[in-house]
Amino acid sequence: MAIISAVVVILGWFCLGSGCQLKANFVRFIASVIMNAMTLVDDPNLEKPGPVITLDITGMHCAACVSSVEDALLSSPDVIHARVSLPSQHAVVQLRHEDVNVEGMLNSVASRGYGARQSAGKVEAIRNLDAQYKAEALRWFVRWVSGICLFIITMVMHVNEQFTGEVTWSLCAVIVVVVGFPFFQRAIRLASGLQCSMDTLISIGGAAALAGGAIAYAQQGDVAMALDGALMVSIIAFGNWLESISRRASVSDMVSLGELVPETAVLVRDDSEQVISSVVLKRDDQVVLVPGDRVPCDASVISGESSVDQKWYTGESRPSEVGPGDRILAGASVLDGNLLVRIIETQEESSMS
Template identity: 30%
Template structure:
C-alpha cells in the first residue's frame, strides 16, 4: 500500500500516514474523530500499535489536509508523498529526545526554578509558579482546544486544563504547577511503554538481513534481500541469517529458528526442507531456492497479519469504548456536583469543595481504563506472532479462551502429510535387499509412496541399483528388471495374482492393514520376497499437543476424509475419537452439531476441503503449511505446523483475558480508592494525577508482561 493518495477504479482515494505521538486508544479516538469530520471521508483505520492512519476518501479532498488536521491535534504526521513504502519501521528518536520528554524537562526545570525563587524572594513565589505552570499548560490547552474543535470535547487535556486553571483561581498555584508537571511525566511514561509494545513486533522486520548472496551464472553476487525473486538460488554461509523463505537445494546444517519460532533447539535442515527468513544458519553452507518474495515471506506475513489484527477490536474493547463515551461526561458531572452542592446545601467552604471537585476531574481521567484492553490485546497478539501463532484480531483472541473442543483434520495437520516406511519384512531375503530392490523400481517416481521408499533407502544406506524396462501397471504396481531379476512391487491383491501367500503372510498383511498402513508386496522371479508397510505418521508433538489441550479441559476429535481404518489407527495412537470418510460438507455439519450441543469449537485444518468447516467453527485455525484458501478462511494460523501450538494459542488467550481483567481492576480500583479519599479530604490534586498516571503506567506495564510468554 502506498502512502501516496491513489485513485482506485471507483474514484475513491486512499491515504496512509505515519502518525507519531499516539500512546493509547484515547489518542486514536481523537485522531479518528477529527479526520472523520472532514468532507468526503469514507472510512478510517487508526492503529496505535503501528502508528498508522489509513483513510479512504473521495477525490475532492486534498490528502495533505488530512495530515494538517492530525498535526492540529498535536501529533506528528508524515506528508502523504514523503514515502512510497508501507514500511512504518522508521527509526524513532530516543524517548528522552521526544517532544513530550523535552516539554516535561522544560516544565520540570521551570518548577525547580520557581521553588528556588520562592525561597529567595517569597513575594514572587505565586508568579514564579504561575510561569512554571504555563510552560507545560499552554501546549496542553492548545491540544485541548483542538480536540474540542475536532469533535472530542471531553479529552484528558481538557480535564487537565480545567483542573489546573481552577486550582490557580482558588490560590493553589504551586499545586497546579506540580500537577501539570506530573501529567507531562505521565505522558512520557505512557509513550515509553507504548513504544516498547510497538518495538516488539517491529523488531521482527529487523530479523531479515539487508543483503543476500545470489547465485547467478556460476558465481555469487551480493544483492538486496528485498530484490530476491521466487525461484532464485541463494547461498547462506554458516552464521548468516536466511534472507528469504525457501527450500534447501544443497547442503546440510543446523538452523536456529528461535528468532522466529521460539524453538530453543536448532533444527537440522537438508535438501528438500523448508527454511524461514530471519532464521540463523549454523555449521554448514546451504544453497536455498527462494519460495516467497520479500513482501510475502514469513516475517512479512506475520507483521502484516498482526497489524491487521490490532485494528480489529475485541468485544471487551468495544464495550469499554462505549462506556468511556458516557464515563467521561459523567465524571465531569460528578465533579461539578461535588464542587457546588456542599457549599449550596450545607454552606460548606467554596474553596475546599471546588478543590475536591477539581481533584475528582483528574481522578476520573479515562486513560487507564481505555487502554486496559487494547494494550493487553496488542501485547498478546505480538507475543503470539513472535512464536508463529497468528491471530486475526482481538475478537478471535477472546473467543479462543472459551474453546471446549478442537476438531482436527488428519492429513497434514495431526500427521506430517507424507507417508513414511514403518515396517520391512523379508521372506528369504534380508530387509536391506527388500528395500534396495523396491527403491530400484521406485527410482525417478514422484509418487508420495515412492518418495517414502527412496527416503527410507537413503536413511538406511541401502544401495539403489538401476532398473531397466520399468513399467507401471495401472492400479496394481510396477514391474522391471533389476540386476537380471524380474521384480514386481505392488498391492497385496495384485501380488496374489502372481504368487500364493502363506496363511502367516496373509495374517501379517491383514494386521498391517488394520493398523491403517498401506502395504506394498515385493515379488522377485515369481517368488514372494518381502513387503513394505507405509503410513502417514502423527507429528512428533501430536500426542503432547493433545495432552496439553486435555490438561486445559479442552477435548479433541479427528475429522477426516480418509478411510476409517487409517483414521482410527492415528486417532487411537493419540487417544481421541475419529470421524472418517467425510466430505467437506460433512465436516461442516459435524462442527454445527457440536455447536448445537453447547460446545465452543475450534477447527484446525490445512486444505481446501477444510475451508467450509473452518468458516463454520467458532474459531478456524489453519496449519501454517496449508493452502491459501485455508489461511484466508481461518481466524488464526499455526505458522510452524505444531499441534502443541494450538494448545499454546488457547493458553495465550486465557492469559490475555486474565491480564485484561487485572488491568480493569487496577484502573477502576485506584480511581475508586482516590475518589473516596479525596471526598474525605485525605488526598488532593497531586495524588489525583498520580492515580491517573500511575494507573495508566501500571496497566501498560502489566500488559507488556504478556510479551514474555514462554516459548515452550
C-alpha cells in the first residue's frame, strides 16, 4: 500500500512540478487516503460486523420504555448498535459477530420487565402487534368502564350519605389500585432502573390523593381528595383505551396486507414436494403454485403460464398474464394454471414487507 501511495506522489510531483504547491498537496492527500483505505481493507485484525437481527418487544408504552430496552440491549458486549421502535414494538440489533448468545440478550430485556423474542418475520410481527393492540384495548376498556361505574356508585352513595367516609375512601382506593395497576407496575419497573416516565407521575398522583384523602378525613371528615384521585385514574385509563384503539388502527392496513401472504408453501427439493412455512423460504428455493394459491415471496417464474392478481401493488383491476422469466410479487393470487417459481427475495426482503 505504501508503494502505491509513493508512486502516486512521485508521478504527481513530476507531472505537476514543484512550483504548483496546491496541486502537490492535493496529490499527497490522495495518496494518504489510498494508503489508509487499503490498510483498512487488508487488515486481517479488522473485525467485520455480524448479522442484523430483529426482536419483537412487548410492554413498551413511552419513550422511557424505549430507552430502558435500548440500555438492556447495549449492555451486552455482543451488540454494536440497537434501535428500538415504539410504534412497531420491535428492535433492530447489529451484532458484533455470528456466534452470539441471543438468549442472553432476551433475558437482559426481560430483566427490565419487558417481553422479547426473536422475530419470525415482518409479516408475523405485524400480526402479533395487531393481536397485542387488540388485547391491550380490551383490557383498558374493562378497566376504565369498571372504574367509572364504581366511581359513580361511590359518589352517589357518598353524597346521599349511604356510605361512611371509611367505605368511600376504601372504594376509592380499590379504583386507584385496580384501574391504575398498570401505571404502578410500570413505575416500579422503571424505578428499579433509576428511570421515570408519565406512569411515575400518575402513580405518585394516585397515591398522594389516597394519602391526602385519608389525612383530610381523619382531620376534617372530608374524602373529596380520594374521590379526585379515583376519578383521575379512571379518566387516564379512558385516554389509554383511546390510544390503544388509535395504535391498532395504525397497523390495520398492514395487517390486511399481511393476510395476503400465505403461512405455508409447497417447496420442490430433490424431485419431491414438501409443505413448509413460508417464513423460512430462501433465495433460489423452488415453489409450486396452483390456482387459488398466493405467492409467499417475490419470485420469478421458471415454467408454466397463468393469470395473477397483483392489484394490491399495481392498482390494476385486470389480472396480469405471466410466463417463464416474469416476476410475480408476494401476496399475488394465482388465478389459473400451475406455476413453478424461484424465490428471488425472502419474506423479509419482499415487496410486501
